[in-house]
Amino acid sequence: MRSKKIFLASPHMMGKELDYVKEAFETNWVAPLGPFVNKLEDLFKEYMGVDGACALASGTAALHLAMKLAGVKKGDYVFCSDLTFSASCNPIIYEGATPVFIDSEPGSYNMSPVALEKAFLKYTPKAVVIVSLYGMPATMDKLVEICKKHNVPVIEDSAESLGSTYKGQKLGTFGEYNVISFNGNKIITTSGGGMLLTKRAEDAKKALFWATQSREPERHYEHKEIGYNYRLSNVCAAIGCGQFEHLDELIKIKQDIFNRYVEGFKDIPEIEMLKEDNDRVSTHWLSIMRLNNSKVKPLEIIEELEKNNIESRPIWKPMHMQPIFKEYPFFNHNESGLSVGEELFQNGLCLPSDTNMTKEEQEEVIGVIKSLF
Numbered sequence: 001m002r003s004k005k006i007f008l009a010s011p012h013m014m015g016k017e018l019d020y021v022k023e024a025f026e027t028n029w030v031a032p033l034g035p036f037v038n039k040l041e042d043l044f045k046e047y048m049g050v051d052g053a054c055a056l057a058s059g060t061a062a063l064h065l066a067m068k069l070a071g072v073k074k075g076d077y078v079f080c081s082d083l084t085f086s087a088s089c090n091p092i093i094y095e096g097a098t099p100v101f102i103d104s105e106p107g108s109y110n111m112s113p114v115a116l117e118k119a120f121l122k123y124t125p126k127a128v129v130i131v132s133l134y135g136m137p138a139t140m141d142k143l144v145e146i147c148k149k150h151n152v153p154v155i156e157d158s159a160e161s162l163g164s165t166y167k168g169q170k171l172g173t174f175g176e177y178n179v180i181s182f183n184g185n186k187i188i189t190t191s192g193g194g195m196l197l198t199k200r201a202e203d204a205k206k207a208l209f210w211a212t213q214s215r216e217p218e219r220h221y222e223h224k225e226i227g228y229n230y231r232l233s234n235v236c237a238a239i240g241c242g243q244f245e246h247l248d249e250l251i252k253i254k255q256d257i258f259n260r261y262v263e264g265f266k267d268i269p270e271i272e273m274l275k276e277d278n279d280r281v282s283t284h285w286l287s288i289m290r291l292n293n294s295k296v297k298p299l300e301i302i303e304e305l306e307k308n309n310i311e312s313r314p315i316w317k318p319m320h321m322q323p324i325f326k327e328y329p330f331f332n333h334n335e336s337g338l339s340v341g342e343e344l345f346q347n348g349l350c351l352p353s354d355t356n357m358t359k360e361e362q363e364e365v366i367g368v369i370k371s372l373f
Ligand SMILES: Cc1ncc(COP(=O)(O)O)c(C=O)c1O
Pocket: 058, 059, 060, 061, 084, 085, 087, 088, 131, 157, 159, 160, 180, 181, 182, 183, 193, 194
């Protein structure tokens, strides 16, 4: 077994991160506010071309505040992608609302416009959470159009998809409220953190107010609303500012990793790599493999890689299959039988996509997998 572990996706410090952290210390801005927090927000406003940005302690916090901005309250319904990480829908429950899960479409494996239309026939939601998984853009134009038709705001969960585009438009700009994660495994990290991006500057301002304990502008501590301690630390934002300078480089490394997998598995008909079509540019934050009529199952691959000290991971387990969420409504893309998300959960796999991985290490990963076929 190799002694150095190959990770799925680990932090990759690229340049000035430590210099900026030192600067935060030297200027004693070791607080949940400061110049690097402001700078990171400005960088994102410029990059995304939006008016509002609020740097927060996590992507989950950003989703929670997006929920509040959308006015989600007890008794409301909120539609949400079914195939995702639980952080996409937990904030629906925080606000006492009911999630309604929408299946994926074949192809992008993100929210199915067909299933979304079915759900609108039965429910009127307060908001729709559209997730773009693994760097792969959802079919944003169709999904946004359906939501517009029903006059329902979109919350874009692009936690995993910073840098991807759909028909030339950056993910994180399609929704009324948009979420990016800087968790340690994401394409750029602040160790932990997130960003809420809004079309209107006043929405980001309101989010900042809630994120800093809803303190009214008085000399004493005056509170008219429930608040949260959700602000990003200036030390973490310093890491983020250093990482942001290398975003394009990191995207390129992720895409090269994906292309090497495509090349490596091209002679194995049972292996299908999750590719984008002409409308989508994916960062391939994680390279996704799907097994087609294969005797080899994803778990065997995971276990074989594990024996070789290589990390891989199953696809997200759909939310409607989770014990905690199984009572909530779910809309299948298909007429009957297995949903698209369930099928991918059974046959898909997240391959090591660590930007720290060398080409030789990746060849080893490919070799271990190929040995099973
Ligand atoms: C799809 C998705 N949504 C939301 C989140 C939550 O982000 P965070 O971990 O920064 O809270 C994550 C990942 O971590 C995610 O993968």
